[in-house]
Amino acid sequence: MSTATESRPTPAAPARPADPARRVTGRRVLRSEWAKLWSLRSTWITLALGLLFLLAFGTIAALRYKSMSASGQQMDPDFADATAYTLALFGVPFALIALGVLGVLTTSGEYSTGMIRSTLAAVPRRLPVLWSKAAVYGVIAFLVGAVGAVGVFLISSGVLSGTAKAMSISDDEVVRGLLGAGLYLGLVGVIGVALGALLRSTAGGISALVGAFLLVPGLMSLLPRSWRTDITPYLPSNAGESIFALQPPTGALSAGAGLLVLLGWTVLALGGAGYRLKRSDA
Amino acid sequence: MIEARQLTKRYGDKTAVDGVDFTVRPGAVTGFLGPNGAGKSTTMRMIIGLDAPTAGSVTVSGRRYAQHSAPLQEVGALLEARSIHPGRSAFDHLMALAYTHGISRGRVDEVIELTGLQSVARKRAGAFSLGMGQRLGIAAALLGDPQTVMLDEPVNGLDPEGVLWIRQLLTDLAAAGRTVFVSSHLMSEMALVADHLIIVGRGRVLADTTVQELVRSAGGDTVVVASADPAELRRALAVRASRSPAGPDPSS
Structure with a gap:
């Protein structure tokens, strides 16, 4: 504060003509959202956590399998029908929470802090902000997910080499599946962005995300069996898991269909978020 | 130049702004005076499109704020409520806003210097004092070198030094031909800085006059x-x- 009186404000160049190069463009909004994301510490921490969950849990699962099979003890049923691939991706639901929560934070955080007022004053057309946040964060979540999935597969296939479950990354469909896992996490990130913008609340956004991906699938057991088999494959979590499953369980969607269904959910969430952003006061 | 025509904002059955008409002209400091809850902040939020009017309209340089291709070049606004993410540094906050308009890093450094924030520009804004937060808000308002500068209760919570600084800033901006629109609930503050006054109460314009005229008509001499x-x-x-x-x- 002590420097205040010396720095007497002198607005440079009185009423200088408007600079025509300065105007809002889609690319510039993207650039701004990119800068916003990386200038917060929570981004680095949460992305690192997401990556850690993928790498650590898959590695632990593979080690656990190896020690059980080496000692010849009775396998847990979960492990008995596991493959090197499913063991490696054991951490996906945990990474989903980390990456989805960060997606929620990118939008809900603007409302909880008041930053949204600065953001919308700079981009009063509003919708470019949502598309840019979704695009920037979706790509980042995809990259973290894909890098983590490939990384943990390499680690756990190393661990399991020589056991009955040994697999190689050059096996059929493996790379496609691992990229599918990244795609799933990327879309979860985008859905998080949309939920944060739709609910304008961090607690609400995270609850909706956890509810949609972790709780609703559990509730399906309350439905009559015939309904359950009709509905369950189309839930966001089940459709998403179909994207990267190498041998889809009976009744599940194919990878392509799962991707389409999850894309549908993403578009629905983004549409709702866009409607609220455009139509209601900030 | 800000023009409000029958500007109205209702929240449910509560009317915050009730058919307000006024014009804010360049080259002068226009004070927006009224008690808390008179509708000053709501009016300012409608000017930059954060709230949509229930009826009527408000334009900046002849167009709705959102229709300008470079809105930060039209209006620089400091709102009463904090509009900054506390986890971001002052510099990063200003850069994020600058990117949207292709404003150079040099201009960001310029407004940091202008507002005396050099020593804290790399610190997280959440750690700022009230006065530093206001300065950062003003730096953001000046970033686009706007024709109109609009400040909502800028002296709230400032120390005497900061108050003097703001008064000088407002006077200099008006002298440079800018439109300056500043709200306050303190008549004493407005009497010191404003040339023109728009007085509101309960969402209506009570008076639209110059400071001298108001003092004379109120029997002030x-x-x-x-x-x-x-x-x-x-x-x-x-x-x-x-x-x-x-x-x-x-x-x-």
């Missing part, structure tokens, strides 16, 4: 004195008047 002992007061005034070379002012 006479003094009424009440005393329990009129005779003694008269005697004291007479003694005083006889001592004063200028003689008693007939109107006092």
